Amino acid sequence: MLADEILRVENLYVSVEGTPIIKGLSLTIHRGEIHAIMGRNGAGKSTLANVVMGHPAYEITSGNIFFKGEPLENLEVFQRARAGMFLSFQYPAAIPGVQVGTFLKKSVASVRDDPPKGRAFRKELTAAMEKLSMDKSFLSRYVNDGFSGGEKKRLEILQMLLLQPHLALLDETDSGLDIDALRIVAQGINEVAADSACLIITHYQRLLDLVKPHYVHAMIDGTIVRTGGPELALELEDRGYDWLEVTA
Amino acid sequence: MSDDAQEIIGDYKYGFHDPENSTIRFDKGLSEQVVRDISELKNEPQWMTDIRVKAYRHFVERVMPEWGNCSLLNMIDFENVTYFLRSSNKTENSWDDVPDDIKNTFDRLGIPEAEQKWLGGVTAQYESEAVYHSIREDLEEQGVIFLDMDSGLKQYPEIVKKYFGTVIPHSDNKFSALNTAVWSGGSFLYIPKGVHVEMPVQAYFRINAKNMGQFERTLIIADEGSSVHYVEGCTAPSYSTDSLHSAVVELIAMDGAKIRYSTVQNWSSNVYNLVTKRAIAYRNATVEWVDGNIGSKLTMKYPSVLLKGEGAHAEVISVAYAGKGQHQDTGAKVHHLAPNTTSNILSKSISKGGGRSSYRGLLQVTPKSTGCRSKVVCDALILDEDSRSDTYPTMEIGNSTADLEHEASVSKVSNDQLFYLMSRGFNEEEAMGLIVNGFFEPFTRELPMEYAVELNKLLELEMEGSIG
Numbered sequence: 044m045l046a047d048e049i050l051r052v053e054n055l056y057v058s059v060e061g062t063p064i065i066k067g068l069s070l071t072i073h074r075g076e077i078h079a080i081m082g083r084n085g086a087g088k089s090t091l092a093n094v095v096m097g098h099p100a101y102e103i104t105s106g107n108i109f110f111k112g113e114p115l116e117n118l119e120v121f122q123r124a125r126a127g128m129f130l131s132f133q134y135p136a137a138i139p140g141v142q143v144g145t146f147l148k149k150s151v152a153s154v155r156d157d158p159p160k161g162r163a164f165r166k167e168l169t170a171a172m173e174k175l176s177m178d179k180s181f182l183s184r185y186v187n188d189g190f191s192g193g194e195k196k197r198l199e200i201l202q203m204l205l206l207q208p209h210l211a212l213l214d215e216t217d218s219g220l221d222i223d224a225l226r227i228v229a230q231g232i233n234e235v236a237a238d239s240a241c242l243i244i245t246h247y248q249r250l251l252d253l254v255k256p257h258y259v260h261a262m263i264d265g266t267i268v269r270t271g272g273p274e275l276a277l278e279l280e281d282r283g284y285d286w287l288e289v290t291a
Numbered sequence: 292m293s294d295d296a297q298e299i300i301g302d303y304k305y306g307f308h309d310p311e312n313s314t315i316r317f318d319k320g321l322s323e324q325v326v327r328d329i330s331e332l333k334n335e336p337q338w339m340t341d342i343r344v345k346a347y348r349h350f351v352e353r354v355m356p357e358w359g360n361c362s363l364l365n366m367i368d369f370e371n372v373t374y375f376l377r378s379s380n381k382t383e384n385s386w387d388d389v390p391d392d393i394k395n396t397f398d399r400l401g402i403p404e405a406e407q408k409w410l411g412g413v414t415a416q417y418e419s420e421a422v423y424h425s426i427r428e429d430l431e432e433q434g435v436i437f438l439d440m441d442s443g444l445k446q447y448p449e450i451v452k453k454y455f456g457t458v459i460p461h462s463d464n465k466f467s468a469l470n471t472a473v474w475s476g477g478s479f480l481y482i483p484k485g486v487h488v489e490m491p492v493q494a495y496f497r498i499n500a501k502n503m504g505q506f507e508r509t510l511i512i513a514d515e516g517s518s519v520h521y522v523e524g525c526t527a528p529s530y531s532t533d534s535l536h537s538a539v540v541e542l543i544a545m546d547g548a549k550i551r552y553s554t555v556q557n558w559s560s561n562v563y564n565l566v567t568k569r570a571i572a573y574r575n576a577t578v579e580w581v582d583g584n585i586g587s588k589l590t591m592k593y594p595s596v597l598l599k600g601e602g603a604h605a606e607v608i609s610v611a612y613a614g615k616g617q618h619q620d621t622g623a624k625v626h627h628l629a630p631n632t633t634s635n636i637l638s639k640s641i642s643k644g645g646g647r648s649s650y651r652g653l654l655q656v657t658p659k660s661t662g663c664r665s666k667v668v669c670d671a672l673i674l675d676e677d678s679r680s681d682t683y684p685t686m687e688i689g690n691s692t693a694d695l696e697h698e699a700s701v702s703k704v705s706n707d708q709l710f711y712l713m714s715r716g717f718n719e720e721e722a723m724g725l726i727v728n729g730f731f732e733p734f735t736r737e738l739p740m741e742y743a744v745e746l747n748k749l750l751e752l753e754m755e756g757s758i759g
Binding site: 096097098099100119120121123124125129130132134135136137138139140141146149150153154185202206 | 705706707708710711712713714715716717718719721722725726728729730731732733
């Protein structure tokens, strides 16, 4: 293992309710690297993000996942979060009655080793919210309850800034964002990505114009069929995936 | 400790109890003589003795309610309950004079600090009679009367005689008859015309003796154009034999007056909590019941409002939490007896570990009551397959101009919510605690801060050690 290895997925097979979704996928991400996974709906992209985070509905039938060289299989979801893993959800769940401010404070307190308290926390929170052009009124709203798509994504990125993960999994964080919101979100991702490992799952090139990936992976039917640089994303946007299917 | 024992005793923060240190304790069981003895011991006027005896006779003849939870109700052994216990010789005026073991109990509940901060006054009921009572001087200057009920009867017999039992007659139900026969303690609060009490007025109740019934009687009168917020907190130690709590609370809001009555009751899981709460709201008056029920073996409680004057308004916000072996049969009753009266009812319940919560509601609009509006919302959250939630709404609508809304929902905690919260570093119990606190938030935000904090802590404790 390289000193800076964060995530290593080895020949992974995953099923949901008996149906194979991921079929022999391998991937390694180091600190400071941004990887993008592109693919059509149903290719297994979101499944990969969820299974790395430990979603109980997904069954690993074969293969291994390592985080900083340690196998993940015995770590519960919250332990993965506390170890420094973060998933930005495609569809974050609403938690009615729980205020964003309370939620963020408790989450930061459980995840970070030396969490900022009191005034220090508020200062950090205010700074992060300003970066994301989020109004203070967010804090007294209920988590994701009645949020627009764009508001949900901003809250996800806000959490990422505050939790300071070593591995950030971003599941279609760009969907449902207008261009201004996309720029703001991209700024947040770039800030975190500088010092962590980042896996971006997306359908579109447009986020990758703003967050430059080091590697782009094309995923078809549960496996990575081609890996390239940023130019692969452009090619996929241009040509679609059919040409890869032939060669796969 | 076995899991079962843990569940019965609970992670119950307030499940401690002091050695009983009673000056006078009656033998168990109830008779007309016991009722007369209670009255005599308290040096009550003859008319109160007569009311007690009459109520006792009615209690003996009256059948048990045939709804709620009959099998649990019929298990109550009235002969195995102590009906009067006086735990210190007199009502104390200063905290320093309160006996140490009693003080210790209250210290653990944090009452003195709370009082220093912002309480309008404290009547702490320890077993049957108030041992500690205080009221801020400015309230006294405004003519506000805040006493324990026994002192109220002694010092203001004419007011008590005029209103006692006028909202809830002894013959209302078996337990109101029992309470009227053996009542002891409770609060007596009178707000003069036009006086607005800014600070919440507060009392705590506890049951500390095994098989000790607690039958407090509360009477609150808000005279014309006045307003008050009364807060009652309740915690009880855990015991292995059953305790009976049967209170009667009567509220009277005169024209243009406003009463808010907030309660969080947290009984240990062997307590029968059978309470009759009812208010009368006259013209343009508002009555708000904010009622939280945690614990007990069986709670049957349906805060009611009689909207007797035009333009009167009722608000009933309640939550119930039913854990293992517990049945919360709670709800609200609003009677629209005058035109243009309005009401809102919000009821939220959580059932867990085989617990059962039932919403039982009555909404009545009489034929002459035109232009009434009412909204009823009932939400139930069921945390596991063993638990149960039922809704028994009754509507008696006699006037076609009534504008009524009724919404009901039953939900479960979704795996998506749990996964989301766990991905943010919360373990499963913490995640459940957040979801449960969030579910009760529309209730919690109505409480004074310290109650809200305590309620959230209690719910988080309830989520511990029960998952997986």
